[in-house]
Amino acid sequence: MKVKFLKSATRPDEYPFPYKPEVAIVGRSNAGKSSFINAFVGQKIAKVSGTPGKTRLLNFFELEEQVYLVDCPGYGYATGSLKEALGWQEMIETYFKKRETLKGVILIMDIRRDWEDEEKLLQDWLTHHKTPWTVILNKSDKLSRSAALGRRAKLQKSAGDVPMLIVSSMKKSGFDDVKNLILKEWS
Ligand code: GDP
16 A cells, blocks of 8 residues: 655644545554554554553554545553543544544454443544544454454444444454545545
């Protein structure tokens, strides 16, 4: 896939000029957000975690000269730092609120994890701002097909009627639907 790094930003005045439709990707630390982005675009553009809490920026990329992809910092580090948690919340909610070209948000989850407070918070913001979103249940290679479908049914009860796609970044499975979403539906 053709990919171009545009810039990193924290505040609205630093976001790149909104020439193109935009899709943002968020996820709990260790859900496999970076692995997903790298596998999806076929290049190592996102840093696979090693030092949690380090990437505190919104990273803007352009895909296929068509759509902007924003890699948002992960959440849910067990640092216990309230200041850091509030900083993340402010940056992300401001972004959701201000970015007029934002067409959709992808929430990456480890398929084995439950819907927790942070996911509820994101769900509330996205619903409030009427932003379309989709949940990607990653690491499905860790489960059998039937167990994966069972997990999705359980998570769907907490999350409501948001679309949930089952993928494996390791096996690159389930990517066709994501491609369709980002490069067709949301562009
Ligand atoms: P991030 O913190 O959300 O960016 O997560 P990373 O991409 O750094 O991945 C966290 C860990 O999960 C790494 O050890 C990855 O190799 C692993 N991982 C990511 N995606 C998958 C997947 O689809 N299957 C499996 N089995 N492991 C994965």
